Amino acid sequence: MWTVNLALVPALVIGVVVFGLWALALVAVSVAAAVITEALIQRYMLKKPITIMDGSAVVTGLLVAFVLPPGTFWYVAVVASAFAIGVVKQVFGGLGCNIWNPALAGRAFVLLSFSTAMTTTWVAPRFTLDRVKSERPGVDATTRATPLTSVKRAKRRFSEEVADNPSLRPADPRQKLAQLYAKNRPPYADLLLGTCGGSLGETSAAAILLGGLALMVLGIIKWHVPIPFILTAALLGWALPQRVGDVYVWFGGDFVFHLLAGGLMLGAFFMATDLVTSPITKKGMVIFGIGCGALTALIRLYGGMPEGVCYSILLMNTARPLIDRYTRPRVFGAKS
């Protein structure tokens, strides 16, 4: 578990550098809440030995903070972490027995409970690669929509404009779609490095890739979940029909954008790979990854939310026992 924590450090560093010290405060509060919740429950409710030194509560605390808006209130982080550890993990049986990813379920819980705090506290990055912003860091930072939200809103707005005024219908919808993406997203370099908007720990694809690849090399996670997840999401984000005005364009999406934006990398490498909530056979893992990727793309393109990673993983966690049952290996000596 501590190796996973170590693998999350690059993303943590980028998150703090890009969003300021308040991000660090949120992380500290989130981790503390997770660890304290686990210790209290184990000591006073379960009367079992305290196992916080295994590092799993710290992982949950870190991941909860990483999926929160960087400017959110401290109590949102506390509640998300406490719910994640207390209900999603311990009530279901503790380490090894939870059905859903605790951090993501915690995020889903606070999204419903503190919807304003979760939707209006997005913070602009303190600087981007092409210019350094002179905003004051911390709570005063300018609120700004995340890249995924910007693109989704722009597409919606354009469809509404065309509905009101059909003469605005573009001559080349494919080109218009490409423009809608290009004009409303940060440059790819910013998306890669993490100097862009988004959740506290999800913005830097590079930092997460670094940690994720390290875990793969060490054999702590396998490629069978993250790679199919990421490729499916990006491929479908490019291929599936997307509305431009009043027509649909196939194979016109922005592959690289979907690859780098949002929580895809973080979710694929650090949440979907959670051993407890993902299938136990390699075949099952691939199916799980593809399912997560498909649901992510569907939610991003057609759902109400701008980002689909959180719910796609939670839904696939729910399907995990079914996947395991149907991907049971053929026993040695049995007829296939």
Added chain:
Amino acid sequence: MARTFSGGVHPPEQKELSKEAAIRDLPVPGRVILPLLQHIGASCRPVVKKGDPVLKGQVIAEAGGFVSAPIHASTSGKVKAIQDYDHPLGRPIPAIIIEADGEDQWVEGLPFDRDHRLVSAKDLRAAVLEAGLAGMGGAAFPTHVKLSPPAEKPIDTVIANGAECEPYLTCDYRLMLEHPKEIVEGLRLVTRAVNAPRGFIAIEDNKLDAFAIIRHAATEHPTLTPVLLPVKYPQGAEKQLIKALLDREVPSGGLPMDVGALVHNVGTLFAIYEAVRHGKPLIERVVTVTGDGVDHPVNLRCRIGTPIDELLKVAGLKPEAKRLILGGPMMGLAQFTTALPVLKGTSGILVLTDRNEPAHHICIRCGRCVEACPAYLVPSELSILAEVGDAQQLADYGILDCNECGCCGYVCPAERHMVHLMKYGKALVQALKAKAKEKA
């Protein structure tokens, strides 16, 4: 192309402790204890009673059924008692205890000398049954049963199992180095007895010198081919050996003869040669006494029924010794007493100074056991089903195909008592089947 099987693990070999130790003869002990169950199958029935004098090689217990093998006195003396005695299986089992008279006199007519090449297949099977042979690799399956495949299951390949994949054990290795001719002759006899056109001698590639010596001994038998296999546990397991050599899978619940193959441990082949050539019954075997809990790891040739205290005395039991295992570290059985006899299938006595109690936590579903299992099972699921006692699902998900090799327990990061749960799960399924049969 490296011939191997899917799954498996690579525990440290630890063979350096005893591989240089040439086989030493252990003197005949003061008494021998011969349990009536030393093999897979039916227990034997005694044909002697307390007070009877016996000679070496004399039948003292007859086979209890077809899947059974007679037991012979391993030295001459007097039957002191027939009573329950501690057994490596962990429960007392009736045994014939013989007080040695020091003469070590053979029964009349044994040993003889005949040309084994002229013995017919039928006589060969009879000789093997009479000699009370059972698999000496540890499983102790009555050998004559393997030599009697039904007509509808022809054998095309006989495999001599010289893999010795268990860590620490070197008795087969030393036997191959020191008695290659007898082993190859034993293989030849078996291929003739079952009409198999070819034979293989499978040796793991950590025993290159044994491979060279066996290859030399096999040069005059062109149908017998020594084969080197990559080191991986459990390469020596029958089904995995057949998979690696022939790429055939023994059907679930079936036997190697179902895919036209037969496997015999090299120690068994040696004993077959001795039985056919000299009429010698199974009264002695080589045992590796090793581990960091003994001063001098040795390979001892001793009589069946020798109290293991005698072997431990020669090897020098250290005061720090904390764990005694009969067999290898992966599939051997841990013992709570040293008051045990050497059986037909006792390949090793392993003494360790580390008690190594696994912590046994909840399964964290990491999947390492799934990768390691050579039977393609999902040990994680089976262990949880055994813990909750769901016998029907255990049966559905193939627990009876588990060969208890220990790979799952070896890799489990939660240190679960995997093999224990597999054995327990199997017992639950057998109980369920017994109940179903009762109702029918």
